[in-house]
Amino acid sequence: MIELQNVVKKFGSFTAVDNLNLKIQAGQFFGFLGPNGAGKTTTIKMMTGLFKPTSGFCFINGHNVHWDPLPAKKSFGYVPDQPYLYDKLTGREFLYFVGGLFEMPPDEVKKRIGELIDMFEIGTFIDKRAEDYSQGMRQRVVLSAALLHDPKVLIIDEPIVGLDPRSARLVKDTLKQKTREGLTVFMSTHLLEIVEELCDRIAIIKSGKIIYEEIRDTSRAHRRSNGQLEAMFLELTK
Amino acid sequence: MRELLVVLNTRAQGFLKRAFEWKWQAVAKNLSSILVFGGFAFAVFLIARYATSYLIFQAHIGQYLFHRFLSMLLYVFFLTVNLGNMIVSFSTLYRSHEVNFLMALPISAAKIFLIKFVDNFFYSSSTLSLLGFAMLLGYGSVFDLPWYYYFFTMFFLFLPFMLIAGILAVTALMLLIKIAGRLGFRTLLFLLVIAYLSVVYFYFTMTNPVQLVHEVMKHYPDVNEYFGYLDPPFVKFLPNHWVAEFLYWSVQGDYGRAVPFFFLLFLTMMGLVVLAGLIARRFYYESWLEVADAQTKKGSEASPRFMLMKFGKPTGLAPDLEVLIKRDLWLFLREPSQWLHLTLMFLLLLMFLVSVGTLDLRLTQPFLQSVSFLIVFLFNGFLIASISLRFVFPSISLEGDPIWCVRTAPLSLKRLYWYKVLLSLIVVLCVAECISITSIYMLQKNVLLVIVAATATLLVAIALISMNIGAGGYFAMYREKNPIRVASSQGASLTFLASMIYLTVVTAVLIVPLTRYFETQIRGGNSSVDWVYVPLGTIAVLSMLMFVLSTSIGLRAIHRDL
Numbered sequence A: 001m002i003e004l005q006n007v008v009k010k011f012g013s014f015t016a017v018d019n020l021n022l023k024i025q026a027g028q029f030f031g032f033l034g035p036n037g038a039g040k041t042t043t044i045k046m047m048t049g050l051f052k053p054t055s056g057f058c059f060i061n062g063h064n065v066h067w068d069p070l071p072a073k074k075s076f077g078y079v080p081d082q083p084y085l086y087d088k089l090t091g092r093e094f095l096y097f098v099g100g101l102f103e104m105p106p107d108e109v110k111k112r113i114g115e116l117i118d119m120f121e122i123g124t125f126i127d128k129r130a131e132d133y134s135q136g137m138r139q140r141v142v143l144s145a146a147l148l149h150d151p152k153v154l155i156i157d158e159p160i161v162g163l164d165p166r167s168a169r170l171v172k173d174t175l176k177q178k179t180r181e182g183l184t185v186f187m188s189t190h191l192l193e194i195v196e197e198l199c200d201r202i203a204i205i206k207s208g209k210i211i212y213e214e215i216r217d218t219s220r221a222h223r224r225s226n227g228q229l230e231a232m233f234l235e236l237t238k
Numbered sequence B: 001m002r003e004l005l006v007v008l009n010t011r012a013q014g015f016l017k018r019a020f021e022w023k024w025q026a027v028a029k030n031l032s033s034i035l036v037f038g039g040f041a042f043a044v045f046l047i048a049r050y051a052t053s054y055l056i057f058q059a060h061i062g063q064y065l066f067h068r069f070l071s072m073l074l075y076v077f078f079l080t081v082n083l084g085n086m087i088v089s090f091s092t093l094y095r096s097h098e099v100n101f102l103m104a105l106p107i108s109a110a111k112i113f114l115i116k117f118v119d120n121f122f123y124s125s126s127t128l129s130l131l132g133f134a135m136l137l138g139y140g141s142v143f144d145l146p147w148y149y150y151f152f153t154m155f156f157l158f159l160p161f162m163l164i165a166g167i168l169a170v171t172a173l174m175l176l177i178k179i180a181g182r183l184g185f186r187t188l189l190f191l192l193v194i195a196y197l198s199v200v201y202f203y204f205t206m207t208n209p210v211q212l213v214h215e216v217m218k219h220y221p222d223v224n225e226y227f228g229y230l231d232p233p234f235v236k237f238l239p240n241h242w243v244a245e246f247l248y249w250s251v252q253g254d255y256g257r258a259v260p261f262f263f264l265l266f267l268t269m270m271g272l273v274v275l276a277g278l279i280a281r282r283f284y285y286e287s288w289l290e291v292a293d294a295q296t297k298k299g300s301e302a303s304p305r306f307m308l309m310k311f312g313k314p315t316g317l318a319p320d321l322e323v324l325i326k327r328d329l330w331l332f333l334r335e336p337s338q339w340l341h342l343t344l345m346f347l348l349l350l351m352f353l354v355s356v357g358t359l360d361l362r363l364t365q366p367f368l369q370s371v372s373f374l375i376v377f378l379f380n381g382f383l384i385a386s387i388s389l390r391f392v393f394p395s396i397s398l399e400g401d402p403i404w405c406v407r408t409a410p411l412s413l414k415r416l417y418w419y420k421v422l423l424s425l426i427v428v429l430c431v432a433e434c435i436s437i438t439s440i441y442m443l444q445k446n447v448l449l450v451i452v453a454a455t456a457t458l459l460v461a462i463a464l465i466s467m468n469i470g471a472g473g474y475f476a477m478y479r480e481k482n483p484i485r486v487a488s489s490q491g492a493s494l495t496f497l498a499s500m501i502y503l504t505v506v507t508a509v510l511i512v513p514l515t516r517y518f519e520t521q522i523r524g525g526n527s528s529v530d531w532v533y534v535p536l537g538t539i540a541v542l543s544m545l546m547f548v549l550s551t552s553i554g555l556r557a558i559h560r561d562l
Helices: A040-047 A069-074 A091-101 A106-119 A123-127 A135-147 A165-180 A192-198 A218-224 A228-237 B002-019 B024-058 B062-094 B097-103 B109-142 B147-183 B185-207 B209-219 B225-230 B233-237 B239-251 B255-297 B319-333 B336-358 B366-392 B403-407 B413-444 B447-474 B483-487 B490-523 B530-558
Strands: A002-011 A014-024 A029-033 A055-060 A076-079 A153-157 A184-188 A201-206 A209-215
Touching (some): A014 A040, A029 A192, A040 A184, A091 A123, A091 B403, A135 A153, A201 A228, B002 B109, B024 B109, B097 B109, B147 B255, B185 B336, B366 B413, B366 B483, B366 B490, B447 B530
Parallel strands (some): A153 A184
Antiparallel strands (some): A002 A014
């Protein structure tokens, strides 16, 4: 479960996130929409402990990310907007590194790496250095790292950008499957068709404030949407 | 030509904007930089002035011998500029994103080469040119030279001299990369190190400073022109010789003999720039492709050496510490600029130890004995400061762009911080204590002094490591991938200056008690160990203050927003 209480983030006199309140229940797939510079990434960075809120609180699974960071961080996986890896480490080494940070036993890490290589079709690239990876391969490795410790919450910033259609389908199917298994997903994106296909709840943020919220039935919404979400988004964010 | 000017103009505007930014943080940063570099230049000026004055008017070595020493100093300076340009140019000319961008524009490779050369030269040589100018001022002030002399010498003599070193470095690198395609980068790197060491060795073997001093002093004061024959013929083709000759004749007012050396230097510089442009037209693009190719071909497989240090092999350490150590080890070993610099530092250390081992000072004056002890101790301090600046200061910045995975993992940032402090301290302390104990023992053969030096080294290491980690966190540059650039940033320079001030204070604390100890020793008196408590206690308090201050700054900095 994710909860944001009166969260504000200011950079000097500029307010990037303005009194944000959100409560996302376990197992929900939440789509966080908004134009460039609306405050999506800032919100995500506060939720993951990369930014400290100017005021307000972020809770992940009941733990305050800033007061009680370790249990909070143990329960979520994070996929940043840019899939930065250590260029001189291989994908496998990176995953072992992340496993170590989450204090996972090496045998379990080994088993999970095997599963994730298959799940994201990484293949032999896993033993090549990240400096040789394409954007899509980096994203697959970062997604693997986020799912390595089997988190209860997944926080994703723009997961599909830079992926080829096959990889994008792979990621979407994995996320769908994981949500069915009880994973809570908080996803920020620009891509409305992904939101229409995957999310059962959406919010639109503009100038740091939530201007629209909707609970959707993904099975029907996808069939019925017919560009309605796009029209609404354009109208609300103009 | 127009596109060249457009790019250089954009760069100059960016620099001016940064330099004259009127936000208070920027002003404070710029002012502190001016203060640091100004102080640094002033100290160099004073040292150069004192050394020149001492050698000419007190040691009476004569102008001829003085300028031969100056020539040797300039040779070392030339190689430093050359090596600095070569190391930095690999990332500036071959691995920068800007070059990728420029290569996609309709600009010729030769022009891109020149743009990036200017960039590289100013980046890697600006501190050295400040050092050179301060030395020149110190030297000139002894001879009461007019102001325009400094202006001319700096811009028309010293700058071309440095440009020759810089352009030779980047041109050589370009050609070497072409050859590396056949030899392999590792072989080439090895050959390059051997070549640099050989150049230094042969120069000093041929010029033989010891023989030079003996010969000149035998015939002193009838030395000047007569001793021209002492110069080995090859020396006359070296730019450092031309600068020294220009200075030698011009301080004597004989401009007729000085000016040809200026023309020689200036025309060589112009010729080399043109030549480099021509070579770049033919080879720069090819060598750039060569590096791009090598990056995709080489090192793509995991290295299976050091089985225990392989990821996934348990070592018995806590899992988070284990993976942090393994990550840092592999990132270090797979980055040539890291291990190459460390190897070079160890070679220099070896040379220092050999030199100390062959010294036979037989000093009878207590003050000189303390000075000899303090020089070796200061060298150790300087060594710790240099290793810390080069390898410890960038360690937080080197978390780099992937820092998101550490910051979002259930790893306490305090733990990460202490891990960095302890790892650096263990590594640096091992090296520093070995050098300290060995060198002081070889020099003084006195167990008490070895204990004093070892204890002081421990305290100095704690203070300097914590300063570099703390300041490295405060001035962290996560977007910068090149550790050399991090270690030569404004923040790094400030830290280094603070380290030098700290070392000066430590030396000042030690000098009086040490001199008294040597006095007692020479008089054959009872030398108790009580004298060591006050200076070592003072150093301990000072070091702990530095430690607490730096750690609180560093811990606060590491928790900042990314």
